[in-house]
Amino acid sequence: MSLPPSPLAPARFPYVPPIAGVTLRTARAGYTKRQRFDMTYAELAEGTAVAGVFTKSRCPSYEVQYGKKASMLGRARALIVNAGNSNAFTGLSGRRAVETIVARVAHHLGCQPSDVFVSSTGVIGVPLPIDKAEAGLAQVLTAEPCSWEDAAIAIGTTDTFAKGAGASAIVGGKSVQLAGIVKGSGMIAPDMATMLGYVFTDAAVDHSFLQDMLSKANARTFNAITVDGDTSTSDTVLVFATGQAGGAALSGWDDDGADAFYAALEQVCRSLAHQVVRDGEGAQKFIEINVTGAESDESARVIGLSIANSPLVKTAIAGEDANWGRVVMAVGKAGEPAERDLLSIRFGATEVAAKGEVVRGYEEAPVAKHLKGQEIDIGVDIGIGEGSATVWTCDLTHGYISINADYRS
Amino acid sequence: MSLPPSPLAPARFPYVPPIAGVTLRTARAGYTKRQRFDMTYAELAEGTAVAGVFTKSRCPSYEVQYGKKASMLGRARALIVNAGNSNAFTGLSGRRAVETIVARVAHHLGCQPSDVFVSSTGVIGVPLPIDKAEAGLAQVLTAEPCSWEDAAIAIGTTDTFAKGAGASAIVGGKSVQLAGIVKGSGMIAPDMATMLGYVFTDAAVDHSFLQDMLSKANARTFNAITVDGDTSTSDTVLVFATGQAGGAALSGWDDDGADAFYAALEQVCRSLAHQVVRDGEGAQKFIEINVTGAESDESARVIGLSIANSPLVKTAIAGEDANWGRVVMAVGKAGEPAERDLLSIRFGATEVAAKGEVVRGYEEAPVAKHLKGQEIDIGVDIGIGEGSATVWTCDLTHGYISINADYRS
Numbered sequence: 001m002s003l004p005p006s007p008l009a010p011a012r013f014p015y016v017p018p019i020a021g022v023t024l025r026t027a028r029a030g031y032t033k034r035q036r037f038d039m040t041y042a043e044l045a046e047g048t049a050v051a052g053v054f055t056k057s058r059c060p061s062y063e064v065q066y067g068k069k070a071s072m073l074g075r076a077r078a079l080i081v082n083a084g085n086s087n088a089f090t091g092l093s094g095r096r097a098v099e100t101i102v103a104r105v106a107h108h109l110g111c112q113p114s115d116v117f118v119s120s121t122g123v124i125g126v127p128l129p130i131d132k133a134e135a136g137l138a139q140v141l142t143a144e145p146c147s148w149e150d151a152a153i154a155i156g157t158t159d160t161f162a163k164g165a166g167a168s169a170i171v172g173g174k175s176v177q178l179a180g181i182v183k184g185s186g187m188i189a190p191d192m193a194t195m196l197g198y199v200f201t202d203a204a205v206d207h208s209f210l211q212d213m214l215s216k217a218n219a220r221t222f223n224a225i226t227v228d229g230d231t232s233t234s235d236t237v238l239v240f241a242t243g244q245a246g247g248a249a250l251s252g253w254d255d256d257g258a259d260a261f262y263a264a265l266e267q268v269c270r271s272l273a274h275q276v277v278r279d280g281e282g283a284q285k286f287i288e289i290n291v292t293g294a295e296s297d298e299s300a301r302v303i304g305l306s307i308a309n310s311p312l313v314k315t316a317i318a319g320e321d322a323n324w325g326r327v328v329m330a331v332g333k334a335g336e337p338a339e340r341d342l343l344s345i346r347f348g349a350t351e352v353a354a355k356g357e358v359v360r361g362y363e364e365a366p367v368a369k370h371l372k373g374q375e376i377d378i379g380v381d382i383g384i385g386e387g388s389a390t391v392w393t394c395d396l397t398h399g400y401i402s403i404n405a406d407y408r409s
Numbered sequence: 410m411s412l413p414p415s416p417l418a419p420a421r422f423p424y425v426p427p428i429a430g431v432t433l434r435t436a437r438a439g440y441t442k443r444q445r446f447d448m449t450y451a452e453l454a455e456g457t458a459v460a461g462v463f464t465k466s467r468c469p470s471y472e473v474q475y476g477k478k479a480s481m482l483g484r485a486r487a488l489i490v491n492a493g494n495s496n497a498f499t500g501l502s503g504r505r506a507v508e509t510i511v512a513r514v515a516h517h518l519g520c521q522p523s524d525v526f527v528s529s530t531g532v533i534g535v536p537l538p539i540d541k542a543e544a545g546l547a548q549v550l551t552a553e554p555c556s557w558e559d560a561a562i563a564i565g566t567t568d569t570f571a572k573g574a575g576a577s578a579i580v581g582g583k584s585v586q587l588a589g590i591v592k593g594s595g596m597i598a599p600d601m602a603t604m605l606g607y608v609f610t611d612a613a614v615d616h617s618f619l620q621d622m623l624s625k626a627n628a629r630t631f632n633a634i635t636v637d638g639d640t641s642t643s644d645t646v647l648v649f650a651t652g653q654a655g656g657a658a659l660s661g662w663d664d665d666g667a668d669a670f671y672a673a674l675e676q677v678c679r680s681l682a683h684q685v686v687r688d689g690e691g692a693q694k695f696i697e698i699n700v701t702g703a704e705s706d707e708s709a710r711v712i713g714l715s716i717a718n719s720p721l722v723k724t725a726i727a728g729e730d731a732n733w734g735r736v737v738m739a740v741g742k743a744g745e746p747a748e749r750d751l752l753s754i755r756f757g758a759t760e761v762a763a764k765g766e767v768v769r770g771y772e773e774a775p776v777a778k779h780l781k782g783q784e785i786d787i788g789v790d791i792g793i794g795e796g797s798a799t800v801w802t803c804d805l806t807h808g809y810i811s812i813n814a815d816y817r818s
Contacts, residue, residue, distance in 0.1 A: 057741030059749040089737045089749065091766035124734025125767050228720040230735075231742035311637040311720070315813035325533025326639075328498045332466030333640035340468040340498065357500035358534050397814065401807050404724035 003403075008278035008286050008374060008394070009161040014271075016148040016166040017177040020202040021045030021242025025143040026154040029136025031084035031122065031129070037154040039136035041143075042079040042198070043109070045242045049204075049249075050076035050117070051211035053218045055235035061088035062095045063118050064234060066102075070114045074207030076240050077115040078105045079198065080137075081155045083183075086194060087120040087128035088233040097128040101137065108141050119236050121157055121183065121194040152181040155196060158403075159183050160279055165271035169203075169264035171257030172247040176203035178264050182272040184232075184279075194232040197222065197272055203261055204243035206251040213262050214239050221269035224301065224391045227280040228400070229309040239265070277392050282399020285317055287376045287392065294387035299336040303382065304391035306334035314396035320371040322364050324352045331380060342383030347371065355383075412812075417687035417695050417783060417803070418570040423680075425557040425575040426586040429611040430454030430651025434552040435563040438545025440493035440531065440538070446563040448545035450552075451488040451607070452518070454651045458613075458658075459485035459526070460620035462627045464644035470497035471504045472527050473643055475511075479523040483616030485649055486524040487514050488607065489549075490564045491542065492592075493531040495603060497642040502536035509539050510546065517550050528645050530593065530603040531566055561590040564605060567812075568592050569688055574680035578612075578673040580666030581656040585612035587673050591681040593641075593688075603641040606631065606681055612670055613652035615660040622671050623648050630678035633710065633800045636689040637809070638718040648674070686801050691808020694726055696785045696801065703796035708745040712791065713800035715743035723805035729780040731773050733761045740789060751792030756780065764792075 022044060026037040052071035054064050080101055087094045102116045109115075120128055146154075152162035167178045182197035205213075214237070222237055243249065250258050278286055289307050294300035307313055310330040316323040324345050331338055341356035348370030351359050370376070376395075431453060435446040461480035463473050489510055496503045511525045518524075529537055555563075561571035576587045591606040614622075623646070631646055652658065659667050687695055698716050703709035716722055719739040725732040733754050740747055750765035757779030760768050779785070785804075 055741075056744070057738070058743070058745070058747040059737050059741030059752065086734075089734065089752075089762065089766060091750065091764070093766075124737060125762065127766075230719055230721050230738060233738055233741055310639055311809070312639050312813060315810060318810070319814035321814075325495075325498065328468050328533060329466070329639060329642055332464075332468030332642055334467070335465070336467070338467040341500065343468065343498075353498065353534065355500070357498060357502075357536075395814075396810065398807055398810050400720070401724060401727070401805065401810055404721060405728035405730075405804075405806065 003158065003160045005161045006279050006283055008283055013149045013162050014164055014166065016164045016179045017168065019177055019179050019200045019242065020244035021048065022200045023145050024148070024151045025140050026146050026150055027136050027140035027143050029082065029132045031082060031132055038083040039140050040081040040151050040154040041140040044077050044240055045244055046077065047243050048076045049074055049207035049210050049241045049243070050238060051207060051214045052236065052238045053214060055232055057231055057233045059089065059233055061086060061120065061234045062098050063087060063120050064236060066098055067117055067236060070117060073114050075115050076117060077109050077111040079117045079238065080105060081196065082120040082128060082133065083155055083157055084122040085120055085126055085128050086122045086124050086234050088124045090125065090127040093127035097130050097133055100130050101133055104134070104137050105141070117238060119196050119234065121196055121234055124233065148179060148181060155181065156183045163272060163275040163279070165268045167264040167267045169257065169260040171203055171250065171261050174245050174247050176201060176245045176261065178268050180268040180272050182276055184276060194234040195222065195276055197237040199239045199265065199268055201241050202245040203241050204245065204247055204249040205241040206249045209251050210239055210241055213265055217266040217269045220266060221273040224389065225273045225277050226305055226308045226391070226393050227277065274392060277394050280394035281403045282397040283394030284397055285374055285376050285395040287317055287378065287394060289378045289380070289391050291380050291382065292388045293382040293385060295337045295385040296387040297389055300387040300389035301391065302336050303331055303334045303380065304389050306330045307378070307380065308391050308393035311396055314393065317371065317376055318395035318397045320368065322347060322352070322367040322371060327378065327380060337384060338382050339384055344381040344383060346379035348377055412567065412569045414569045415688050415692055417692055422558045422571050423573055423575065425573040425588045426577065428586055428588050428609045428651065429653035430457065431609045432554050433557070433560045434549050435555050435559055436545050436549035436552050438491065438541045440491060440541055447492045448549050449490040449560050449563040450549040453486050453649055454653055455486065456652050457485045458483055458616035458619050458650045458652070459647060460616060460623045461645065461647045462623060464641055466640055466642045468498065468642055470495060470529065470643045471507050472496060472529050473645060475507055476526055476645060479526060480647070482523050484524050485526060486518050486520040488526045488647065489514060490605065491529040491537060492564055492566055494529055494535055494537050495531045495533050495643050496529040496537040497533045499534065499536040506537040506539050506542055510542055513543070513546050514550070526647060528605050528643065530605055530643055533642060557588060557590060564590065565592045572681060572684040572688070574677045576673040576677045578666065578669040580612055580659065580670050583654050583656050585610060585654045585670065587677050589677040589681050591685060593685060603643040604631065604685055606646040608648045608674065608677055610650050611654040612650050613654065613656055613658040614650040615658045618660050619648055619650055622674055626675040626678045629675060630682040633798065634682045634686050635714055635717045635800070635802050636686065683801060686803050689803035690812045691806040692803030693806055694783055694785050694804040696726055696787065696803060698787045698789070698800050700789050700791065701797045702791040702794060704746045704794040705796040706798055709796040709798035710800065711745050712740055712743045712789070713798050715739045716787070716789065717800050717802035720805055723802065726780065726785055727804035727806045729777065731756055731761070731776040731780060736787065736789060746793060747791050748793055753790040753792060755788035757786055
């Protein structure tokens, strides 16, 4: 965390509750020259269920391939996160590094290798050094427990602030807690790629239902954000449910408390996703885009991401320019059903264009005022259906270019 | 053309041959405050065939909708280009402006309205002022003929240099000439959107075969370039064949000279397309990306454009950084068939990564030297098939942000 905090960072790390059955530890493996804690270990109680979503990249890291398979078994006892080296595109030696870590942790806990999850984030193409990983493990497995904030810092790479979120819900008459940490801003950093997110809860949840809930929450949160449209080879979100709160395991949407638990899970994921956008490289403004009236929710999401990924829309916002023509352009290029003469666009509370042309008597002053703020709200009504979606992004500034072009990796 | 010429601009406007049956004229309609020629008129001989390709935007200008229909009839007598106002997203008043221009020119030439083509480029959302259009027409229809370079300047908006190309071919024992002009760099300018390209030839070509050839050439040239991935509401390429060179009209690929004519057409389109990239906003480097070994040519093109549109790849090139991991990332996110462990990557003549990992003994020095040049060559072999494609783009620099964010529109 060598850059100053993003201007969109929250004032302080939020309150994140302790989770029964989760113990966090960090250590220095020394993956980079920086003196920092770069290995994080979450030890999980026996009986912990797990669910995961992973990058859709066709060139993922071995960690991702391994995690996809292991998460289908649904059980977890440990998570190891390496920061500073993504171990992606490293062939057989990358695979051996993961297998070494998994074997060492499984031996320590007396569990199955498939109960151990590994993520790595950082430079692509350099095999994770096994000696450094082993040196880190020798410390981390028995290190003093640490806080959520310590762990959130240790999993970070070019992040400018630590990101966490907490929530609670009543399930089967009992209070359950959720805690989450996340790093990254999609594939946005010089070589330090990747969004990694982890949510932990003491609720008891059947792993296949946990997967259903995570997939749904992911579509509405982590998959509805973008910084630059680039997708990492290592993106991973895992949810661990220790079951230490007791009670029968949630196993379907009709169970008592399932809706409340899902709402809390989505809230944690949304907060973490927003923090990722708020740490977008060079970000000066946080942009929410609401698309309504599309043919379907999925169509609305695609249109929203087309707007959110448009360099011209993002630079216009950076320049505080009420350039709604660029929003029309981005709707048009999305490839989704749209009718030019039914389209309406809103900046903040002001309708700018409606039914295919500029609003009669349109005054730019309130729009210009809205665009001077840090929180930008764009509404687009497609006018042909009932589909809707909300996506989030940040503006595109000189800071992005400086971070990604001016400094050699 | 108020910005200094792009560092990638050619030293001078190329030789572009006169085309029998084509007369160019320009005038000042006064669409913007700048004192400039902003209306261009190409008068075409009777019997001219036309073919066109247009933006796939779902929110196109009326000019595009009208041009699509008229080009299907296959006949042309005139082209009018307005610069400074795109007339896009302007509802009924935008449509009336086009209809007024068409009627006026058709009356002047004594031709059908569907023989008159109109393009407009510039600000989105402001109806083209009919009084200014009429004032321009009153001058332009009878103005002194002008050169290709004059016309190339008059159709430009934020272009920093005039773009043209010429070629010739032997068809049926006769020499035929081709001339082309183009403006823009995709949807990259502040409000001045749009790529508009026009090719003229004295060859005799059946309009449906002309359309076949244009569609093929377009896929390999104009549709294989990208500056920022944004798509204008007005992109248009038209080819006009006056037939003044005489001889039987080309009507199919087996005709004598069809291959030679197609090769000349593709050459003109490629030269124009490259000039558009060379005028990309803020461009400092011209990048060619060759993708081989993909499942199909179309799959190769999609992978190539994923690399060419990646902000991280483009900023790495701007920073002269041999960051091949970002190329892996961009291949992975393209969504096309790929196998991480078969992938190879080349920068200039140097193989950097092969079969899923960095090349043994890889030395960065020759790659770093290549990246210091203005012409960058990236090769990616997917290793699974025979499909190939070449795409072109430019780097992403502070100049792009300055032009699009720092100056209010």
